[in-house]
Amino acid sequence: MRLVYRHTLPIRIMHWINVIALSLMLFSGLQIFNAHPSLYWGNRSDKGKELLTLGAHRDSAGNLVGTTRIGGHEFTTTGVLGVSKGSDGTPEVRGFPSWLTVPGPGWLAMGRRWHFFFAWVFVLNGLCYVGYSLARRHLQRDLWPTRGDWRGIGHSMLEHIRFRHPHGEDALRYNILQRLAYLTVIFVFGVGIVLMGLAMSPRMDAVLSPLVEAVGGRQSARTIHFIIAWAFVAFVLIHVFEVLISGVFNQLRGMITGYYKVDTGGADPGGTDAAKPDETISAEECSHD
Amino acid sequence: MTDRRSFLRMAIMGTASLIVAGCDRISQSSWGPKVLDKAEGLNRRVQALLAPSSAMAKEYTEADISSIFHPNGTTMPGTPAYQALLANQFRDYKLQVDGMVSRPALLSIDDLKKIDTRTQITRHDCVEGWSAIGKWQGTLLSAVLDHVGADPQACFVVFHCFDDMDVNTPYYESVDIGEARHPQTLLAFALNDKPLPVPNGAPLRLRVGRQLGYKQAKYLSRIEVVKSFNAIGGGKGGYWEDQGYEWYAGI
Numbered sequence: 001m002r003l004v005y006r007h008t009l010p011i012r013i014m015h016w017i018n019v020i021a022l023s024l025m026l027f028s029g030l031q032i033f034n035a036h037p038s039l040y041w042g043n044r045s046d047k048g049k050e051l052l053t054l055g056a057h058r059d060s061a062g063n064l065v066g067t068t069r070i071g072g073h074e075f076t077t078t079g080v081l082g083v084s085k086g087s088d089g090t091p092e093v094r095g096f097p098s099w100l101t102v103p104g105p106g107w108l109a110m111g112r113r114w115h116f117f118f119a120w121v122f123v124l125n126g127l128c129y130v131g132y133s134l135a136r137r138h139l140q141r142d143l144w145p146t147r148g149d150w151r152g153i154g155h156s157m158l159e160h161i162r163f164r165h166p167h168g169e170d171a172l173r174y175n176i177l178q179r180l181a182y183l184t185v186i187f188v189f190g191v192g193i194v195l196m197g198l199a200m201s202p203r204m205d206a207v208l209s210p211l212v213e214a215v216g217g218r219q220s221a222r223t224i225h226f227i228i229a230w231a232f233v234a235f236v237l238i239h240v241f242e243v244l245i246s247g248v249f250n251q252l253r254g255m256i257t258g259y260y261k262v263d264t265g266g267a268d269p270g271g272t273d274a275a276k277p278d279e280t281i282s283a284e285e286c287s288h289d
Numbered sequence: 290m291t292d293r294r295s296f297l298r299m300a301i302m303g304t305a306s307l308i309v310a311g312c313d314r315i316s317q318s319s320w321g322p323k324v325l326d327k328a329e330g331l332n333r334r335v336q337a338l339l340a341p342s343s344a345m346a347k348e349y350t351e352a353d354i355s356s357i358f359h360p361n362g363t364t365m366p367g368t369p370a371y372q373a374l375l376a377n378q379f380r381d382y383k384l385q386v387d388g389m390v391s392r393p394a395l396l397s398i399d400d401l402k403k404i405d406t407r408t409q410i411t412r413h414d415c416v417e418g419w420s421a422i423g424k425w426q427g428t429l430l431s432a433v434l435d436h437v438g439a440d441p442q443a444c445f446v447v448f449h450c451f452d453d454m455d456v457n458t459p460y461y462e463s464v465d466i467g468e469a470r471h472p473q474t475l476l477a478f479a480l481n482d483k484p485l486p487v488p489n490g491a492p493l494r495l496r497v498g499r500q501l502g503y504k505q506a507k508y509l510s511r512i513e514v515v516k517s518f519n520a521i522g523g524g525k526g527g528y529w530e531d532q533g534y535e536w537y538a539g540i
Binding site for chain 2: 023024027032033035036038040043044045046047098099100101102103104105107108109110112113114116117119120200201202203204205206207208209212213217218219222
């Protein structure tokens with residue numbers, strides 16, 4: 001057994017700031033979405049051309065029924081989407097339920113304040129992360145796939161499907177799927193969601209209209225913004241799942257204190273032997289997934 | 290399995306509820322909104338830097354126009370003053386222009402048509418999230434400001450409206466002088482080649498090319514050129530601003 005200093009302090013701080021910022025962006029974003037719970041493609045919001053609508057109607061008994069309409073298909077989603085219990089416990093018409101929105105009750109003005117405040121936190125934190133990771137060669141060394149990584153992609157996929165994770169020294173290195181996942185999340189999801197957010201701003205559109213038109217229009221940008229938000233949620237669910245099945249306490253310790261326990265396999269009479277930060281093996285910040 | 294699933298569901302909903310409840314307390318505190326408000330000034334300054342004041346909103350083609358331009362907010366002002374004008378097809382309508390101007394004026398729609406006009410097909414983006422495209426014809430606000438001799442020391446233009454949002458709470462809005470003098474800022478009297486319909490703000494409304502829908506005040510009765518809007522309405526520069534929306538509506 002050996003404790004390895006795996007995640008440096010700036011990385012740990014930025015990771016947890018990102019957790020807070022992303023959560024609040026999601027919750028306040030759903031509050032904003034609830035003000036007009038429909039998505040469209042193009043530049044206009046034409047009635048009858050919705051790609052997705054969270055709606056409501058009353059049944060013959062007068063009860064509120066929540067519906068989710070995707071394309072031509074309508075699903076009853078009372079209790080969660082379209083109609084759910086408000087703060088006073090009675091069903092009310094609202095896209096996403098109050099336990100998923102900031103603020104809980106319908107309050108667009110306040111939702112926007114939360115969203116734009118944490119948008120700055122998210123962007124500045126993200127820029128610091130990329131700058132730091134480039135300077136410390138974390139991106140180049142730990143995230144950019146090597147030729148060897150690409151050759152092992154089939155093996156890595158099989159291992160993931162079997163929920164088997166590298167042990168010992170191998171666990172200190174990002175595998176190819178982790179590298180691709182992190183690069184995608186940072187540079188496709190992260191950059192994409194910010195650009196699509198800016199593409200919804202009428203003032204920014206005075207200079208961003210080529211981008212807005214390239215994605216199909218302002219309503220397309222809004223739809224893509226929404227889809228990437230849920231792609232982030234999917235990533236986080238997978239990420240947390242992988243943490244849970246690959247030694248949750250060790251992984252959490254790694255991202256909180258920086259130290260990650262490595263099973264060296266052989267007898268280790270000396271017990272734990274913490275490597276000093278500067279003596280760390282190759283990657284000083286590695287995966288926590 | 291069902292137990293584990295319901296436990297998971299309860300855990301997720303419970304955690305989310307706790308976060309939401311915590312945020313609600315911050316939203317209702319006196320300090321929380323003030324901290325969150327810091328972003329508004331940052332948005333205004335950074336957007337002014339990235340999209341300079343001269344940058345133009347995209348203009349669309351006839352083919353892009355929405356078949357129905359969805360009217361939001363008031364669609365029929367109930368005030369006696371407005372109803373009287375409507376009864377006479379707005380023939381007696383006069384826009385009052387005053388405040389920090391050297392030549393206060395009362396301008397009919399015909400008077401306005403004689404000052405510099407412009408036609409533009411622009412997109413309207415509501416704070417709620419939807420968009421519509423319309424063809425607007427109107428008088429350049431900057432030309433009106435020149436016509437009345439607006440004081441160069443003035444900072445804002447305030448738009449007073451006929452519609453009451455609440456008892457004795459008329460709609461109003463404001464933009465700064467830079468936005469007021471932008472070439473796409475119009476006092477619009479026509480939508481899609483027809484006189485402005487009542488639901489869309491007849492007889493005259495504001496069009497600002499690069500801000501959200503709530504800035505586009507309808508049913509204009511008076512334009513006031515001011516140094517500060519602190520003493521007007523709730524003091525935040527607009528009806529929705531007084532309800533907590535940002536004064537800067539460029540995002």
